[in-house]
Amino acid sequence: MLLVSMAALLIIFPLVQGREYDWPMWTFLMMAGSVVVFVAFAMYESRRSKAGRDPLVVPSLFRKRGFSGGMALGLVFFSTMQGFMLVFNLYTQIGLGYSPLKAGLVMVPWSGGMIVGFGIAQGVARFGRTVLQAGTLVMALGVFGVWLTLDVVGSGVGPWQLLPSLLVTGIGMGLLMAPFFDIVLASVEQHETGSASGTMTAIQQLGGAFGVAVLGTVFFGLLGGGIASAVDHHSAGLRGQLAAAHVAPAAQERIVADLRTCTSDRAVAKDPAATPASCTRLEKDTGPAMSSAQAGDRIPAALKATASSAFRSGFGSVMKTLLWIVDGMLALTFLLAFLLPRHARPEGSAGH
Structure with missing residues (x-):
């Protein structure tokens, strides 16, 4: 241990x-x-x-294709599930600015969908592995629905708009999880069941921790570049506002470049309370422009609005990329399911 x-x-x-x-x-x-x-x-x-x-852990377990495949599937799936929940909550709380309570309520359809999925799975348990694979496809469809919602609605997305896709995602997860343990255990001998169950629980916990670590790392790794690209996308409008405030073209370019770096650095800062050096440089470069333009609060307001818009759209862009990764992991889960037994062990069976 x-x-x-x-x-x-x-x-x-x-x-x-x-x-x-x-x-x-x-x-x-x-x-x-x-x-x-x-x-x-x-x-x-x-x-x-x-x-x-x-x-x-009984070594003979891993000589059985069904059990080894189940462990690989469990590692991938539980990594997917926990990693998705982490990055989605980061997106809603930091990217969309939801309070912790509001972000938690957004996940209620997901939880409700899981209950529905478990209930459906009980009624169709005779189809065995097919139920698990169907759940994987339904969950992947729900994740794609989240992507489509973000793509269509954009950074102004609200909880009600996310509800249908999260509900479908939860139903798929319930369909997948309900038969998983019983089907994997059907591949082991009766005397190996205790060791197999403990190993599966450990894989579930390890997969969850691994998914949080990996997808969280990927999320923050992409975030700086995503927000920098979003600032580039909004830079034309910012230059127009700076020109209207009579800021010289050279100063405009300097301010836009500083804002790009500052916004990106703030998003990935290890200490949210600290002011990145790039933001200090932005304040220094903005000061003379404000003084010469005599624009009052126009320039700070333009910078704040651009940074806010870029922050939200940058988070959304990165979240959409992560959703493709999640769907890819679900596709791998679907394929790994072919290694499992077709059906769970009938009650009272002594194994094989």
Whole structure:
């Protein structure tokens, strides 16, 4: 147990903290070390089993295609689920400015959909693996619906507009999760069920942590560039307002460039309370322009409006990219499901 916990720590910690420390060499060494520790854990469990002692994880489990496939599927799916929930909540709270309560209420259709999905799955359980795969497709459809909503509505999207797609996403998740554990356990012997169940629970937790780490890292990795591109998109309007305030063309270019860097740096700042150097430079370059133009609050108002619009649209652009990644992971989940048994073990069966 110590070895597998250490291996999980060695891979999850650098993924979570790597961005904050600008990805030093030790983060990559830790991730490589996690592979070594996982191998050491597997060897230890194998020796323990051969010596006739009870291993934490029965090695023979991983010689069964259904169980190994189920573990791979579980790792991918639970990473997808937890990672999606993280980035979506970051988007609603930071990108759209929702309060924590409002952001939580936005997820109610998701939770309600899961309940509906579980109920449907109970009624069609006889179809076994097909139910799980259908749930994957329904969930992928719901995620695409979220993407389509953001693409059509834009940065002004509201909770009611997100409701249908989140409801469908939740139904798909319920359909997928309901038969998952029973179908995977159908591939193991009766005496292996206890070890298999514990391993599946561990994979669920590891997958969730891995998804939060990976998709969170990707999200913030894309965010700076996404917001910088959004400022570029809004720069023509800003230049027009600066020209109307009689700001010289050279000063306009300097201010736009400073705003681009400042907005991007603020979005990915490790300490939200700190003022990035680029924002200090923006204030310094804006001062003479305001003085010469005698424009009062016109220039600060234009900068604030442009930054706000770019912030929201940049978050939306990055969120849409993450949604494609989530749908790709769901496609992989669908394919991995072919490795599972077709049906769950009938009640009272002694296994095979």
